[in-house]
Amino acid sequence: MEDLSCYHCGDTIKTCVTFDEKSFCCNGCKTVYEIFSENGLASYYDLDAAPGAAPAKFEGKYDFLGNESIAAKLLEFSDGKTQVISLYIPHIHCSSCIWILENLNKLRPEISSSQVDFPKKTIRITWNHENLSLKELVLFLSSIGYEPYISLDDTETAKKKIDRSIIYKLGVSGFAFGNVMFLSFPEYFEVNEFWLEQYKGLFRWLMFAFSLPVVFYVAQDYFISAYKGLRARILNIDVPLALGVVVLFVRSTLEIMFDWGTGFFDSLTGLVFFLTLGKFFQQKTYNFLSFERDYKSYFPIGITRITSEGKEESVHVHDIEKGDRILIRNEELIPVDGILINGNARIDYSFVTGEAEAVQKESGDKLFAGGKQVSGMIEMEALKSVSQSYLTKLWSNDVFQTRKEESFTSFINQISKYFTIVLLLIAFSATAYWAFIDVAIAINVFTAVLIIACPCALAMSTPFTLGNLLRIFGNKKFYLKNAGVIEQLAKADALVFDKTGTITSNKKNSISYEGVQLSAEEESLLKNTLRASNHPLSRALYDLLAEYDISPPEEFSEVTGKGIEAVHQERAIKVGSAEFVGNASEATTLNTSVHISSNNEYKGRYIFYNEYREGVNSLFEDLAPAYDLAILSGDNEGEKARLEEILPKKTRMLFNQKPEDKLEYIKSLQQQGRKTVMVGDGLNDAGALAQSEVGIALSENVNVFSPACDAIMDASILGKLLDFIKASKAGMKVIKISMLLSFLYNIVGLYFAVTGQLSPIIAAILMPLSSISIIAFTTLCTNLIGRKI
Known part of the structure; x- marks a missing residue:
């Protein structure tokens, strides 16, 4: 009996419970095994031996979760039906834990998704609150051996104490x-x-x-x-x-x-x-980099705040305070929890819950951060200041993750798999040799070999190099979703750019009007219609028009790539392409134009003469020798002649491109073996951004959020794109050099250890020193790389 260990949790068995020809230490472990087996999850035990924890009894322990006011403080999101929560689970320790916790939906159908963050030992669960209460969810997790740690005061503080x-x-x-x-x-x-x-x-x-x-x-x-x-x-x-x-x-x-x-x-x-x-110094350094990543690499979002005088001002999202009245335009992300004041609110919470169906909200209803308004413009009052780390969490949600290859990570995993086997063979062989000469030396040799040859430095070279570059890029207004994007940037050999709002500036357009003069009522309706849109041309035209009283349209819809239409007090207006507003005869114009019709009567068009961003021609000239370049535009060929003057001759230019055309173009490049970077404004380019190896969304002062992108770049630094690509390539070289240094450490150390010239205590000092020196080397090199950007 003393030699028996529990099949589920691995504890020594005192009172044996037998089931299915397996031994368990208690009925609780047996029950968990039954649950997993009956639901086709017995593979849990194949990934790791005895990975579970014995479930304890929780009579009355979580009764406080039945209190709605207390539960509300723990929830990330709740709309009456769907709820989202992140829980800290100390027992998460192996691949089996991740596998079972990400398959909770097979155990409880009320759970729609569960996502584990292994380094932080947290799980983010989305479930149907109507059929499963928060208390029942926590008790269920506890019953299968994954009891959450819940601190009502400050869960983050509790985690730090545990660590x-x-x-x-x-x-x-x-x-x-x-x-x-x-x-x-x-x-x-x-x-x-x-x-x-x-x-x-x-x-x-x-x-x-x-x-x-x-x-x-x-x-x-x-x-x-x-x-x-x-x-x-x-x-x-x-x-x-x-x-x-x-x-x-x-x-x-x-x-x-x-x-x-x-x-x-x-x-x-x-x-x-x-x-x-x-280990302490490694953890401190890793935590420092994680801290930088979690809280400082936020993407640049601006938001429109309505002042007490009724004026609109664009402010940074961090400047929002409780009680502020903010304007959310069509397709904008709601940055804070708040109360709807007015407007037709249809909120897409797919960023939060994964459910694509939009939810209708009425004035006075609560709106949650992370929702996206998809039906015109709304006004809301902020209930709290923004939690930028929460938005970063949305951006990193697995719902929008594309699995992109990280060859260095897989390479290190392959090395680590065989490293220990080779090390043990060397240790036993050297010990056997020295045992015939001097047993005391043999013991020293065996111990020194085992200690000095550690792949820690090898394993840390990649995360520390990429982690520090991630922080440096963020400080320079180039915000990456994860470190793997750097590796993909370094491999890129084709760059594709959207035109409108990407290489052209939203703020420097010169605009002229041709057609029937609009009445004051029509211009006011046009201004209020454009107010709800986030398209670069809409924003530019909105800024041009005179100020009118704010009077949101009663109906509003935006057709991606075509235009917008609105109805207010029985007057209808359409703004967009010539075909969209109903005047196809004007479609042949070569200039970028926005056409207007009022009550189905064509009025005229605003012609835009683009101003290109500073540094665009020098950027393309620098990129041309090494990269395949292309411009994709939803506009017509009006700017083609001008683009040919300022861009390299080899640059491909495709016009009248719909969002699906851009996506197909990226696919065609990939079929030719190209590694693509797509740079767009995040509005009509979501498909192309997601398809490319690296999708970069350019951001100016509008609150548009695209989970399809891998990086967000401040529009003011577009000219430095090549510098970031060069820095990524240099980062890959640093990783290769640090790997080589790590191998040299091990080879030299093994030589002295095998020949009996290295004592265990010196080996113990040198082993962490080698790791710390690799960290210092990668940090110094990446900081030097950062200075060149």
Whole structure:
């Protein structure tokens, strides 16, 4: 019975419960196994051996979640039917946990989706609140061994407290190491009379006592990780480290028990102390980069705020405060929770819930951040200031993730798979050789080999290089969805640009009007119709027209790529292409034009003479030698002659391109083996942005959000695009060099370890130093790269 372990959680069985020819430590574990098996999720146990946790009893523990006011503070989103929550689950520790938690919908049909953030040990769940309450959801998670940690005061603070264990372990190992070193001084200085005659036994057993908490508390993570790996038939990198600690401890204990010598307690405690110290510094550096990523790499969103005098002003989203009255135009993202004041609100919450069906809202209803208005313009009052990290979370939602290859990551995973096997072969071979010469040297060689050859530096070169570049790019107003985008940028060999609102400026158009003069009523309706649209031409024309009283249209619709129409007080207006407004005879004009009709009577057109962004011709000239360039425009060929003057001759130009045409063009390039970057304004280019290897949405001062893009670039720095691509290529070179350095560290270290010239304590110092030096190298190089942008 003592040798039996629970099939579900791995705990030692005291009272055996047998089911399906498997042994469980309690009925709770047996029940969880039954649930998984009955729902076709038995593969949970194939991914890792005994991955679960024994479910505890929770009588009355979560009754407080039945209180709606308390539950509302924990929810990210709620519309009466669908709710979204992020929960911290400490037990998430392996691939089985991720697999089962992302398949919760197979256990409870009320759950529509669940997404795990493994590094943060959180899960984001979207479910039907009508059939499953928050309390029932939490109890269900607890019943299958994944009890959430819920702190009503501050969940983030609670998480930080839980993660402070490495500091305690560092203190314990440092205290033990210092004392063992002092107790070893008589041996070092060969004070024979003092050592041998009086205190030899006492000092040796004191060193043994100091080593116990180091081995069984501080080093336990290595043992647990190695045990789980072996149980799942995987040789992970913690196996050699755990072996080294065990060999040193057993050999040292035997030496003092049989009076063979003083042992290696100084090396043992020093080894664990320096390993813990290295892990502490790595964690601090990683947390620093994660902090930069989570809170400072936000995308630049502006929002229109209505002042107390009734005037509109464009402000940064962070400047929104509780009580502010804000204007949300068609296709704009709602940046904060608020109350609808007026307007026809149809909110698309697919960014939050994944449900594409828009929800109708009435005046006085609550609107949640992350919804997108899809039916004209609305006004709302903000209930809180913006949570930019929440918007970043929406942008990173798996619903909109395209799985794009990250070759460096997969390359490192392949290396790590075979690294431990080769390392163990070298260690045992060298030990067998030295055992015939000197057993003491053999023990030292075995331990030193296991310690010095660690792929930590190799594994950290990629995330630290890309992570630091991610932060640098963000500081320079180029915001990437994730680090993998940098790798894709470096591979790119074709760049495709949208024209209107991308290489042309929204703020510098010169506009003239041809046609029947509009009446004051018609111009007022035109102004209020354009007020609700986010298209670059709409914004430019809106700024040109005179000020009129704000009078939102009663009906509004926008047809992507064609135009907009609105109705107010029985007067209808159409704004857009000639065909859209009903005057196809005007469609042959070569200039970019916006046509107007009032009550189905054609009035005239506004002709736009584009002003191109600063640095566009120099950008294209610099890109031309190395990249395949193309301009895709939904407009006609009116600007073709001018574009031919300012752009390189090899640049392809395609006009009258619908959104689906742009998407097909990207596909055609990819079929030729091209790695494409698509640069657009995020309005009519969503398909092309999503299809390309890297989709870059250019942002000016409008609150348009496209989850299809991989990066958002401030419009003012378009001319620096090549600098960012060059920086990405340089980043890839830094990764290759740091990998080479890591291999050199291991080869040189192994040589000295195998030849018996390296003691375990020196190996323990050099191992984290190699990792820290790689981090320093990548950080220094990426900072230098950043200065060149």
